[in-house]
Amino acid sequence: MRGTTRSWWGWGNEEDAVTGREREELARRTVAMLPGADPTVHEPPAIESFGVGRSRIQPPPALAPIASEDVRDRLAHSHGQAFRDVVRALLGQLPHVPDLVVRPTSEEQVVDVLDWCGGAGIAVVPFGGGSSVVGGVEPRVGDDYAGTVSLDLGAMDRVLEVDRTSRAALVQAGVLGPHLEEQLRPSGHTLRFFPQSFEFSTLGGWLATRAGGHFATRLTHIDDLVESLRVVTPRGVVESRRLPTSGAGPSPDRMFLGSEGSLGVITQAWVRLQDRPRWRADASVGFADHDAGVRAVRALSQSGLDPANCRLLDPVEAFVNADSPTAVLVLGFESADHPVHAWMERALELCRDHGGTLSEPARHTDAADRSARTGAAGTWRDSFLRMPYQRDALAAQGMIVETFETACTWDRFDALRASVDAAARDALRQVGAEGVVTCRFTHVYPDGPAPYFGIYATGRWGDTVRQWDEIKEAVSEALVAGGATITHHHAVGRDHRPWYDRQRPDLFAAALRAGKAALDPAGILNPGVLVDPLRPGAALPG
Numbered sequence: 001m002r003g004t005t006r007s008w009w010g011w012g013n014e015e016d017a018v019t020g021r022e023r024e025e026l027a028r029r030t031v032a033m034l035p036g037a038d039p040t041v042h043e044p045p046a047i048e049s050f051g052v053g054r055s056r057i058q059p060p061p062a063l064a065p066i067a068s069e070d071v072r073d074r075l076a077h078s079h080g081q082a083f084r085d086v087v088r089a090l091l092g093q094l095p096h097v098p099d100l101v102v103r104p105t106s107e108e109q110v111v112d113v114l115d116w117c118g119g120a121g122i123a124v125v126p127f128g129g130g131s132s133v134v135g136g137v138e139p140r141v142g143d144d145y146a147g148t149v150s151l152d153l154g155a156m157d158r159v160l161e162v163d164r165t166s167r168a169a170l171v172q173a174g175v176l177g178p179h180l181e182e183q184l185r186p187s188g189h190t191l192r193f194f195p196q197s198f199e200f201s202t203l204g205g206w207l208a209t210r211a212g213g214h215f216a217t218r219l220t221h222i223d224d225l226v227e228s229l230r231v232v233t234p235r236g237v238v239e240s241r242r243l244p245t246s247g248a249g250p251s252p253d254r255m256f257l258g259s260e261g262s263l264g265v266i267t268q269a270w271v272r273l274q275d276r277p278r279w280r281a282d283a284s285v286g287f288a289d290h291d292a293g294v295r296a297v298r299a300l301s302q303s304g305l306d307p308a309n310c311r312l313l314d315p316v317e318a319f320v321n322a323d324s325p326t327a328v329l330v331l332g333f334e335s336a337d338h339p340v341h342a343w344m345e346r347a348l349e350l351c352r353d354h355g356g357t358l359s360e361p362a363r364h365t366d367a368a369d370r371s372a373r374t375g376a377a378g379t380w381r382d383s384f385l386r387m388p389y390q391r392d393a394l395a396a397q398g399m400i401v402e403t404f405e406t407a408c409t410w411d412r413f414d415a416l417r418a419s420v421d422a423a424a425r426d427a428l429r430q431v432g433a434e435g436v437v438t439c440r441f442t443h444v445y446p447d448g449p450a451p452y453f454g455i456y457a458t459g460r461w462g463d464t465v466r467q468w469d470e471i472k473e474a475v476s477e478a479l480v481a482g483g484a485t486i487t488h489h490h491a492v493g494r495d496h497r498p499w500y501d502r503q504r505p506d507l508f509a510a511a512l513r514a515g516k517a518a519l520d521p522a523g524i525l526n527p528g529v530l531v532d533p534l535r536p537g538a539a540l541p542g
Helices: 020-033 071-076 083-090 107-120 177-187 203-209 252-256 290-301 315-322 341-353 375-395 410-430 464-481 497-503 506-519
Strands: 100-102 122-127 147-152 159-163 168-172 226-233 236-239 265-272 279-287 309-313 327-335 363-365 399-405 435-445 448-458
Touching: 020 315, 020 375, 071 100, 083 375, 083 399, 083 464, 107 122, 107 147, 107 226, 107 265, 122 265, 159 177, 203 265, 226 252, 279 290, 279 341, 290 309, 290 327, 290 341, 290 410, 290 435, 290 448, 309 315, 315 327, 315 375, 315 435, 315 448, 327 341, 375 399, 399 464, 410 435, 410 448, 410 464, 448 464, 464 497
Parallel strands: 100 147, 122 147
Antiparallel strands: 159 168, 168 265, 226 236, 226 265, 279 327, 279 363, 309 327, 309 435, 399 448, 435 448
């Protein structure tokens, strides 16, 4: 098995970066879409050029063996994986570097770390796989702390128990997606949760950010797969009772799901498993009229068929990522219990009712692999997995390549799409960039879709972060004004805070601040995420 090295500045493994023919083909498609694109490739700077100083803090002797002051390690934990993170790293601009990276191997060590940091006024930023795209793991905490610790839970990565009868597993929070599935495979089960970041994100990260998986309907969010949580807070351990469901008051799990490490550190969870699928069906449906495709997807989402995949790509998105001249619906079904022919046939009938056409028949398989994916569906899947690497390659050429996702009710979608498109195009003009705006559905619900908008634009090298920030602000304003959410599954972090503050009710914000004060009285946990940071040692105001 070949060795791999995680990139300290960009996505994934260094060995999997876009090179050779793939880069040439990517450049060809980019120039075809944006003739003004600059092909110059900018390489990442040397680690030594960042001038990272010595740690301002030193751990107590008992924690020294699990603490790292290595500069590369600290730089890799200083940012997430958003476009702006990658570009700032390429420009040598990573101003918020943790003093230490601490890797506990047990819950007891997590407790010890929080005790030490709480007493010493040190900020703690929980870190899973580092795939945050909203500033959630960046130690941008202000000047009121003696230092910052990136608390990396990657060493806590085991499946501790599998309950075959109830079809559930007790899993440590630091496990990466592939390693989790490897441990579940002998029992014949799967978590069936595959976000795009699957290879480089952890169970704890999914839970802390209320992540969304690959599947388009039913059990779309990690929330749907949680039986109970165990969380270490500076005030003690919170563990919810393991139950299939309960009506006993507000759920403690709901308090920590999506809390982004600001209320406590999730150390383990009981999660609901699925039997591994055997039967699959895939099809690619073309729509000459994108609006007709939207209506077809709405009909599918309200049909009760629950397709596993129901991704509608607008014509530009389809050209960029599926090499198709029209809008494309990537449609799929799967089951561990029964063949899915009838479900696919009914879905295709609905699509035909709205003008959808097939370039080739649907493909069915009862094999354990996924070899049925061909045509636009297969092209899309391959492109989907390569998107983050391709984003990095284009960012290194001065391109602005980024996405923003949301959710809204069906009655608001048409107006929202128009307002987001107008806001993005106006912002592109304001920042002097030539670009296109794309839209695809990643998840669909009976009452509304989750649109995923993309920006592909020519930027000015050295200025693309500012250009993107202005575009992002304009689009975020359009989302909130249009009654949509600031995020469907990418969390709030620090980057979405201004719009999250407007989306949530004021009294709920007050209750959240009170919860923060009760669980984290020293204000050390991920300061600035979800609520304003408490001054270390200060009581909650008002």
